Amino acid sequence: MPVNRAESHPLDAIIRQDRMPHIWCPGCGIGIAMRCYAQAILQADIPIDNQVVVSGIGCSGRVAGYMNIDSYHTTHGRAIPFAAGMKLANPDLMVTVFSGDGDLISIGGNHLIHAARRNVDIKVICVNNFNYGMTGGQVGPTTPQGAHGTTAPYGNTELPFNLPYLMAACGANYLSRWTVLHVRQVLQDILYAFSKPGFAFIEILAPCPIGFGKSNNILNGLEEMELYLERCQIIRDGDVRADELGIDLRADNPIYIGKFIDRDRPPYQPVGAGEIQ
Amino acid sequence: MPVNRAESHPLDAIIRQDRMPHIWCPGCGIGIAMRCYAQAILQADIPIDNQVVVSGIGCSGRVAGYMNIDSYHTTHGRAIPFAAGMKLANPDLMVTVFSGDGDLISIGGNHLIHAARRNVDIKVICVNNFNYGMTGGQVGPTTPQGAHGTTAPYGNTELPFNLPYLMAACGANYLSRWTVLHVRQVLQDILYAFSKPGFAFIEILAPCPIGFGKSNNILNGLEEMELYLERCQIIRDGDVRADELGIDLRADNPIYIGKFIDRDRPPYQPVGAGEIQ
Amino acid sequence: MVARTCLTGKHFMNGDHACAEGAIAAGCLFFGGYPITPSTEIAESLARRLPEVDGVFIQMEDELGSIAAILGASAAGARAMTATSGPGLSLMMENIGLGVMLELPCVIVDIQRGSPSTGLPTMPGQSDIMQARWGSHGDYQIIAYAPWSPQEMFDLTIEAFNSSDRYRVPVLILADEVVGHMVERVVIPAEEQIERWERKKPTLPPDKNNGGFKPFLAEDDDLVPPIAHAGEGYKVHFTGLTHDERGYPDMTAQTHHDLVSRLSAKIKHNSEQIIRMEDYYLDDAQIVIVSYGCTARSARRAVSLARAAGIKVGLIRLISMWPFPEAFIRESCASVNHIIVAEMNLGQISLEVERIAKKPVEGIFHAGGAMITPQTIMNRIQELAS
Amino acid sequence: MVARTCLTGKHFMNGDHACAEGAIAAGCLFFGGYPITPSTEIAESLARRLPEVDGVFIQMEDELGSIAAILGASAAGARAMTATSGPGLSLMMENIGLGVMLELPCVIVDIQRGSPSTGLPTMPGQSDIMQARWGSHGDYQIIAYAPWSPQEMFDLTIEAFNSSDRYRVPVLILADEVVGHMVERVVIPAEEQIERWERKKPTLPPDKNNGGFKPFLAEDDDLVPPIAHAGEGYKVHFTGLTHDERGYPDMTAQTHHDLVSRLSAKIKHNSEQIIRMEDYYLDDAQIVIVSYGCTARSARRAVSLARAAGIKVGLIRLISMWPFPEAFIRESCASVNHIIVAEMNLGQISLEVERIAKKPVEGIFHAGGAMITPQTIMNRIQELAS
Amino acid sequence: MRYEIRFAGFGGQGVVLAGFILGKAAALYGGLEAVMTQSYGPEARGGASSANVVISDTAIDYPFVQAPHLLVALSQEAYTKFSPSTEVDASTLIDQDLILPKADDPVYSIPATSIAEQLGKRIVANMVMLGFLTTIYKRIPTEAIETAIKDSVKPKTIELNLEAFTKGYE
Amino acid sequence: MRYEIRFAGFGGQGVVLAGFILGKAAALYGGLEAVMTQSYGPEARGGASSANVVISDTAIDYPFVQAPHLLVALSQEAYTKFSPSTEVDASTLIDQDLILPKADDPVYSIPATSIAEQLGKRIVANMVMLGFLTTIYKRIPTEAIETAIKDSVKPKTIELNLEAFTKGYE
Amino acid sequence: MQVHGRTPLNIQQATTPHGAVNLILERCKGCEFCVRLCPQDVLFLSKKTNSKGYHFPDIAIGKAEACVHCEFCTLVCPEFAIFTTALEAAS
Amino acid sequence: MQVHGRTPLNIQQATTPHGAVNLILERCKGCEFCVRLCPQDVLFLSKKTNSKGYHFPDIAIGKAEACVHCEFCTLVCPEFAIFTTALEAAS
């Protein structure tokens, strides 16, 4: 029995449907993460005209091109300062940075740590697929030690960042990690981040079968989804020490997910006329 | 009774005495930090010809120009990757990065966190004078909140990094903080770092009377030294939680100093011919 | 505290401060920068002044962040600026290209010092001229000005914002350490006398644009498309990828050629409106000097001296550097005996003059660190005249 | 596992891989890079190959780190290389200037794609030519090559290392996506047939240099000073500040002028040795085409077609791009009727040709994304010939 | 004589390997000049992928295939997309298991996928097509192609690939 | 007429402020053209610091002081460093409390530091020197300089500075 | 799920009790997420392909009325291809 | 402190019991660190200045023999200006 044939999707108003199908590979998780974001925008109590998405370069960075809101696809690593400039110039905007692990943490690492430190009121959604998908599966600062990549044919000798720990050390105001399997939580989490002033960092693990998968014997997206299903363990703030939140896909270690930090630091404000003595 | 007049100093062989006096202002602490480093080089069991210093740009960055060893004064923020390249190209070298807080943590922040993550076998001596001295006392990512600077005439609204916490989160192998008052400890600490493979980060608080001091009613170097004398509290690993190691000069909070982290992660090694299967 | 938007009146101030006041007068509401000698005073002034006018001052973590932040602020509708010197300008190159590609207005002030590399941080240079034109990968055109006095630092900063908004292109101010640090009289006019060109905006409301508003469709003769900012409801898309008029990536050689060609043509075709220069004694000149920035001060002095000595020499002072005044240079140099280009570098604009004039050019060059003196120029004039 | 230093023999490989093999053959022992299309295959090859020859491969956090790391490796004595494309090259600009100032050899491969900005990542361009010359602040000269085939990717990578070491200057390889990705026959000679020019080293041991060894004192006619590496005992000092011959900062206009002038003169005075080019049918040519890289392939084809049609057209193919072959272009263009410059940009080398030839130049330009075809060039030849 | 060949299909069907082997055979073992180019990038990931080979007895300047003399199509989409751009008089080779040619198109067809499946690996359909190609384009000796196969595929799969290739021209 | 004046001393003695006030007085209140330049940078931090003012009744092109007509020296080192580069017939003004002039140098001297100390603030010796200057360089009315002082120093210190200035020319 | 977007155009109401499964055929890339993550095993991957050559989901035999409209398939589809709609209580 | 550098050239042996204080006069910038951080209060800041105009340390009245050669002054001098040398047990 066939499923019903449809020509449009309930979320088509919020995505640039004229650009579908998107470029992502079959089994790629980015589309799921974007879907959660798109739905959060629809559900949030914020005028859609004030919603802005800023991306860097990468497969994940292509999200800006598919969201039917004001959207900026900038340069590799520079989405965060671009977004910060927007937000400060027009505080009415709800500015979300949607980009990849390489973009945000490798080349963009400096902006990431400083934005977290300042507590700039932007929301960062980081799709972590453990590699540089766009350029063809190179290792990066999130690639687990021992994993393979096109620039690590003999295995990655570097230790990856423990991102939650790093962000916590920078003073991030809100911090969570999910996978694209945890669609409901991601949605709720983005909504929560929208409602909370300050810098939020949401890490979303996602399969990249063509990049990371291919080099590491993960046959397809589904297989990586199943790995998440087996290994993920939802924790709450304080359950696990920050320095134990790193991800090691080789070992039988759990992948901790959940809301890791939820503070109330005042968001960054430029000096205002009122404050001048 | 006059002190004896001398024409040369016991350390003159290890400094470029033909370039003395150096450019640092009266009461500046950088010279003291350099002195400790110079002496450590003399005392260490490493051939002086293998000692290399790499600096970025800033008053602290001028150290490279005053050390009578192979010395490289690079560009602002890029001392660490330059040093990493040297060390990897010639592992016999003992490569020390000697630079300022702005150079290493503001513009150079990305290299710092990635070098710490990789555990590249270089030693980083960071003179933290809470501001950009060279360019005239601007605030930076180490300037305590509320402090003034030439680019924060109404007071700094940003929270500074808690550097030890940040470095710990990156996985730094060895981590300590001292002030230029703690000359004997600094010396011992540098010697220890030389003896220990992997990435070491030694933060040294130092007065900058002309930059930080001038904007913040600290009359001269001595006054800042006295502040250290009063407020510093030496702790050992574990005494204080990493997230409490930040510095707030306004409040009556202690300034924690000491060795904060001493791990034994294997230092970064490129893939070698032996490892290829 | 009363917000003092525009410090109308006469002042004795240095070029850096005059530039900052120019920005305030132009309605700049966003500065993102990173300190670097000899531009730091611009940031320091604006750290004090912008909060007074409810503008945003932010010191970024580096120059990469600075240029990205001002592009973001511009995309959100603000007049935005950064200030730097050579090393910082080099770091901004990638995102200057982004600004060109996204057609986002912004002003980048470069107070040139002795270069290359760290060079002479506190001493003057004029050697970023070609970098301003060619420093980012790919083909593009920008606009650049070279003030020769604190007064012009003020005036040209305003003009830079105006050109940037009018042509949707990053605009550079290529000042030098001499002009940035020298203190001179600066007259700031009354606020209402300050001209302000606004960005071209969409003519229709968001929902009236069939198929979506096209922020890269240039329907006017000036080849400049209207811009909509974030938050205005147009659901724009901006990408550094090759894009169509809607802003969507369109990875074809044809779209690429059309887009990149328009971006260049937009500046070239409007160059008559953009170009600013000044000339002295050209009418009967047998020798013409081309110069700009602080060096033009020495050149003007040398011309006075030479005229006093009866030598028929004229001066073309470039006020805008890019686009290059090809037609004017071609004509003015057509019938002269000698062309001198005086600049504090090893020969940059002289290459352009040589190319356009199709004649050999006498260069008075110095790599930087000290102004070329009037005497040096006068000596060369005398050699050529005799 | 046997270390295979040099893959002597015939191969069918793409230009990126040939470049990597060229590096291995040249004795490159350090690669620090960051992936970017269309250069990534170079990094990927070397990630596999360098460990086989006990060399170091490191993927850095960004291009700023990559260029800094290779300069450091070079200062420690290694032949060092990075590979990138336009956006990455823009990010390297500041430290390319450092390399020039410290006179540290290194090779930077730029596989050009459609630009500016992110442009067309997977499609070809030739528009970083002027950026290579002018992209960093200040005045300087570099050396650059533009291979037109995978074989030349191999050959010129070796030559790039040699020139870089001989002249103590960063050397660029300005390849394009076509050449980088096309697969062709590449012949790798026997190891002992690969020429290697060594860096000039100090003649005296460390303690015999009165007042310290001077790594910036050029006593030879070639203006290139000897270099000592870290760990060799010379206690060198290298700084991006203006420095004297000992390497010490010396912040005076005179030292600056002398230093910067020598750095440029070092390349210009040796340009005859550096310049590589090829010409076809110049003898009786009435039309001369100047082209390079992949575009020169179409140009050569067009010339064949035109000659077959009896049109007297010749071709100058630039193999080295910088320093520019001024003398040769001047002479070869002196008596021709038409000069055509064919390049995949909006006119970059054509500016140089125009300046040198002092004649109008016919440009066959395309902003990038697809090779200019032989037909396009042939059409223009026919127009001009008729 | 310049001869242009295009292999086209889906990603994963091995069209690039087929093109590479053909080019290599020509350039290294066939005494000819050859260039191979292919489509790149994320936009090229889905949909039709192609490998293009130019073979000539003189130096090849322009490296791209403009109008192939020979189109080897391994998918319906590739056939539909590329067959219009072939040279007049071009030959088209198809895998008849996957493609339904236009009624008036005189294609050469072979059940490449079925043959490959009989050999145990669907993926070697590309080698079957390559073998089939040698029956139409005869400029490169089959030995040259066999040598190229041997030093281009994983050692363990040499035999299988050679078998598939042989089946293609038998 | 182009007139060049150099103020020189240590950092902290207020030579830049003196130069600034003089230039401002000339350019804003004296009907003249004026340019001030100063030495910059870390190398300039220790040792001699200087402020250089060019005053003219016509537009000033070249902004730097090459050979001052008037040297105002506030320290021995500054005096030693700069007095050789003055114009022939230049006048040199010194603080006699701090400087021992060369035997054959016909300087104008005033005990500026002592006077300033009498006023209660050593730091206003610069204003004393400025006042003293007006007795030799008469082109700028003292009122113009007074106006310039008023809008250049901190409001609280205006009186003290004016007093010092007056003491200088009295 | 509350969907605020505009209502899809051409949904032919199906007869499943709780939810009807809808698919934009040409968007599907056959990743099988919807199939394998459906808690009710409503779907299977068809042997047929869409015009891009991808296999797509279809209702498994005997599952015509099994969809509980939990929307997990909708949420995990990276292609914005599949979604379910609530059916008024039928059966 | 073990100093491995070469021995200073012209130290005139002083007569203090434990340590003799030596100063390279022209390097001193008068920061007073040595003066104020000396545990024995051996030093004071002279009214005199060196040629750069900086006040420099001198032995305080009555402290001619008070130096215990603890070397703190040596260690905290940012200018490589002051240092002490051990005296053979004198007095």
Ligand SMILES: Cc1ncc(C[n+]2csc(CCOP(=O)(O)OP(=O)(O)O)c2C)c(N)n1
């Ligand atoms: C300056 C610069 N360097 C390198 C690149 C090439 N590049 C494009 S995307 C990318 C990595 C993207 O990785 P990530 O952010 O993890 O995104 P993913 O593709 O994995 O979603 C790189 C290195 C670039 N575009 N610009």
Ligand SMILES: Cc1ncc(C[n+]2csc(CCOP(=O)(O)OP(=O)(O)O)c2C)c(N)n1
């Ligand atoms: C790319 C670049 N940007 C800015 C500068 C200007 N600059 C020189 S030093 C410096 C700050 C130095 O601060 P820090 O590292 O803390 O050293 P300190 O002077 O305080 O010892 C800056 C911003 C530069 N030289 N290069």
Ligand code: SF4
């Ligand atoms: S390469 Fe990886 S990240 Fe990119 S679209 Fe494909 S699966 Fe997704």
Ligand code: SF4
């Ligand atoms: S400015 Fe500050 S850091 Fe620099 S030398 Fe002076 S006191 Fe030291």
Ligand code: SF4
């Ligand atoms: S809505 Fe739930 S039950 Fe229905 S098909 Fe989707 S996943 Fe299965």
Ligand code: SF4
């Ligand atoms: S989840 Fe979407 S793309 Fe994947 S098989 Fe189901 S409908 Fe197709």
Ligand code: SF4
């Ligand atoms: S060595 Fe110790 S006791 Fe002697 S002067 Fe120095 S600090 Fe004082």
Ligand code: SF4
């Ligand atoms: S510590 Fe050194 S510089 Fe400071 S006063 Fe003492 S001797 Fe002079």
Ligand SMILES: [Mg+2]
């Ligand atoms: Mg990624």
Ligand SMILES: [Mg+2]
């Ligand atoms: Mg500092």
